Amino acid sequence: MPGPTTAKRSRRAARGAFATLVLLGIGGYAFVTLYDRDGSQGPPHCAVARADGERAFTLKPQQAANAATIEAVASARGLPERAVTIAIATAMQESSLRNLDYGDRDSLGLFQQRPSMGWGSEEQVMDPVYAAGAFYDRLVEVPSYETMPLTEAAQEVQRSAFPDEYAKHEEEAALLAAALTGRTPAALSCSWIVGAEQDGQPSEVYDRLVREFGEGVQPIGDGTQVTVPLRAGEETRRGWELAHWAVAHSAELGIARISYGNHLWEAESSADGWQEITEENVASSTDELRLSVFSPV
Template sequence: MVVAVVLAVLALLVTLIVVLARSDIAARPRCTITAPPDSPGLPATWTLSTEQADSAATIVGVGRRLGVPDRAVTVALATAIQESGLANLRGGDRDSLGLFQQRPSQGWGSEEEILDPVYSTTAFYTALLRVPGWAGMDVTVAAQTVQRSGFPEAYADHEPEARLMAVSLLGQAPASWTCTDLPAAPPADPSGGAVAELAAAELGTRRLSGAQPAEEGWAIATWLVAHAERLALESVTYDGRTWTVTSGAWEQAGPADGRLALRRIGQP
């Protein structure tokens, strides 16, 4: 009888631990990308941590500022997924650092420069575009030509999710990027300067409101949502659809008008 009671209690404890663990995972901040209908070769959905989302937004934003082809954006994302898991690592193999695991000893820049995601991303694109015929290469070949990795075939494993991220962040799949369970905390810089400064550094523009062409508007709106945790955004609106930190989803909020707007948490 005692043994049966002990076993029952243990079973209950295990169940509670599993339920609590699953609840904790479900409540963690995360971002999800949904592929457009009829998108062969793309995963139907892909989920990232907010750190990964932030890094992806930087990689695509810098690519747009530099005016690189969409193919280069996919190559850059696939490379960063393989090299760092889209994390700005402060270490790695030998003296490798940052999103792309670039090495100061190989001429990529100083440690401080490489740990600046905008700098390291710009350096990657610059090196890629110097490769003759890179645009006609497979993703893994183009990435390996720049990176000289010990595992050259691994880049190809990440092409599908890289393409999905690129399609969404380039504005080619409206309302496809959502972020949920973000902290609803006021920004450290309530003046709004942090938003404009980040946009200038990554996108090359401070204009984040008003009328925007469709693809441009969705690219900026998606970039904002991907950076929402860092920028403490309460809402992003484009073309009548609004993402909010509360719902974590895009919802129809007004007529389709091609206008972009954002609101920070605690903003009057």
């Protein structure tokens, strides 16, 4: 990897020129078990909110991670939010956003793609990045897919025996797509139980960012810190796109802390979701997007 960033840019410069995503290795952590606000231990989950902040629905962390990967692949290709909504709704119907190693006949993966029907090898369609890309390859060949009813666009790609079933997922898919594309800030948050030995590898997050978002992400770092510069004018939406990707993958990648603008998410208190940074932790307030990972024990 390239060398670490050597200068700390001022907030004014960050606001005027770019925002960054920073991943930092951290020292020892006091691990705790998370509880719901009523004091009962809650199962790991991710919550999706509407634009007004009202919780709309929940899903499992791995489902959120798969949806975030689907969005990242679309982002790498420069596809619109509508494409993400169609893809997520399709995966909701086909697999409940789970990477299934079984299905009807030889159907596999998030989109239940069939190797025998030219979707790729079994190994390929079980790779969420490949599977999402294969879906988009066919979707973009559908004339006017952005304006036609979602169920029709999905059916043009999937050729399902139950073509009307995609429509029932459209509302939730649209809300999730709005969050994952960064259009709705702080709209996706995940809550999970922190283990006694939760490890995170900045190098793995580096590799995943590049693989899912493509070369346009351009992380720089030395294995303990990774920075992803953003072009001027993209700070808010792109920053939240990356922040939501990070929180969706937080349990899987061992991400302990995410801060962006005046919002903070921490695994240790993830049941509280995204919190506004207060005077007590104002030193953490930043115009950059920063992620800390659990250090290997």
